[in-house]
Amino acid sequence: MMAVTRKRGSIFLIASILVFIAIAMAGAFLMPSLVRYRGTMQNIEANRAFYQAEAGLSHSVDDLNAQNSGTLGSEAAPVDYGDGEYYVSTVDHGDYTYTITSTGIMEGTNRTVTAVAKRRLKWFWDNAIIAGPGASGSVINGNTTSHGGIFVFGEEADGTGDLDPDDVVFAFSGTGGVKDNYQDLSATLAAKIPPLTPTYPLETEIRVKNGQMNFSGTGSLGQDSGGTTDFIDGVYTADGTYGGTAGAGNVHSDNGAYENYDVPDSLTLPSVHEGYTDQATGTAYTDYEAYVAARGLDLDAALTAQGTRLEDLHPASDNTGSIGSGNKHAIDSHTNNISAFDGATWETSTNRIRWTKATGLLEIDGVIRMSSVTLGNKNGSMTYKGRGTIYVDSSGGGSGWIDIHGTILPQTTFPTVDVLGLVAEDEVQIAKGNGDSQTEMAVVIFAENEIEMAKQNQIAGTIISKYFNVGSNVPQLFAVPTLRDNLPPGFIYFPPIPTSVYLLSWQRGS
DSSP states (O other), X not given: OHHHHHHHHHHHXXXXXXXXXXXXXXXXXXXXXXXXXXXXXXXXXXXXXXHHHHHHHHHHHHHHHTTSOOOBOOSSSOEEETTEEEEEEEEEOSSSEXXXXXXXXXXXXXXXXXXXXEEXXXXXXXXXXXXXXXXXXXXXXXXXXEESEEEEOXXXXXXXXXXXXXXXXXXXXXTOEEESSOTXXXXXXXXXXXXXXXXXXXOOEXXXXXXXXXXXXXXXXXXXXXXXXXXXXXXXXXXXXEETTTGGGGBOBTTOSOBOOOXXXXXXXXXXXXXXXXXXXXXXXXXXXXXXHHHSEEHHXXXXXXXXXXXXXXXXXXXXXXXXXXXXXXXXXXXXXXXXXXXXXXXXXXXXXXXXXXXXXEEEEEEEEESSEEESOTTOEEEEEXXXXXXXXXXXXXXXXXXXXSEEEESSOTTTTOEEEEEESSEEEESOXXXXXXXXXXOEEEEXXXXXXXXXXXXXXXXXXXXXXXXXXXXXXXXXXXXXXXXXXXXXXXXXXXXXXXXXXXEEOO
16 A cells, blocks of 8 residues: 555656646747747837837928927927827027927837928029019009019008908919910020029929919919920919919919918018118118118219219200109219229229210129119110119108119129119119110119019019019019029128928937
């Protein structure tokens, strides 16, 4: 009996040992699987956390495009998104670049994504027309053809707010409209401006902050008829309203009928009466007039010091200008020779102007101030040489108007070699006299209140004012992309236009 009991105990011990060995072997086999499972789950949570971080990055870019800071939530108060969370910190470097750090959280697992983003910049000088508040519910009155962009701020002229969605900012019909090419540019003007290149393309875009665009007949944005397909690059407007007999059907743009207006509300049309900073020195002035007074040459004062005045050089009976009360100033074929400069010699002067009657050559450099003036002759032509800006104000009994007649072209190439800027405290009238049609000009113009054109002419450059009255003869305007890098010295400053944000680079962190 004893022997049987001992045998049973031995068998139980052996069986226990075998079970333990089996369990140990099973554990040895299962442990790597468990480790792999845990690793897999951790990888899944890490990837899901990365997805959260990437969602935060995308939302931060959207926030920047909405003109906000791009910072979303915080470590203490993250943003809920799906099954997880994220928070984003955005650093604005002040040069239109941003560093975005987005942290995603999923089931206690954190992962980060860091990106460098940049805001796209457009330039006012990429446009043929820049228009401000307008007048009487209109901004561009009449019909014109713009080869290049149009920028309309679309605000009430009295500063009380924005235009209504049904306030017409422009109405194009017939041959009027916007084109993304230099079609119909005269051979004479084409020889005086640089050709379009991949570095300086036209990139025609329309920006209308508020208001309605009307199209009738064949008036259109872009072209898609008669075998010609040439869409403009984009339309951006807050209201997106169209009228006329054709309406949105005549909008041919790469981004469809329109996208939302993408420029900060803080960007407005500059004024000669607002604070002004010299971009070359950083010096701040009370306004543009004060800047010109400090940095420019006063032609009226310079000629008076010589014992004469500009109107004395041009008898009133010869002055064909009819703008502004008391205007007698003119530089045209009737005006005797003028020479004024602010240094010891012509060659060493920063600001200088010289008119040679016999050759019709206007030499200009720097900034020249004068009161109301007529430039050029009806049926005549003027050639300019140099890089300068003429500012006309209403002091000294003038009207602050500029009246332009005839053809005004650079001696060589506008704007890379020769460039003329015209700034008026009040208005600029272009080719309003009899015989002024079919003229050609290469200039950049700013008028505080109004630019008026009455004839069928071609102008290369950019024209800027609160209000445009272009009549019914469909003048043609051609933007010159190289202008943004070749502005005349002292021309009223326009900042770059910050638009949408895009990613330059990004990488995953830990």
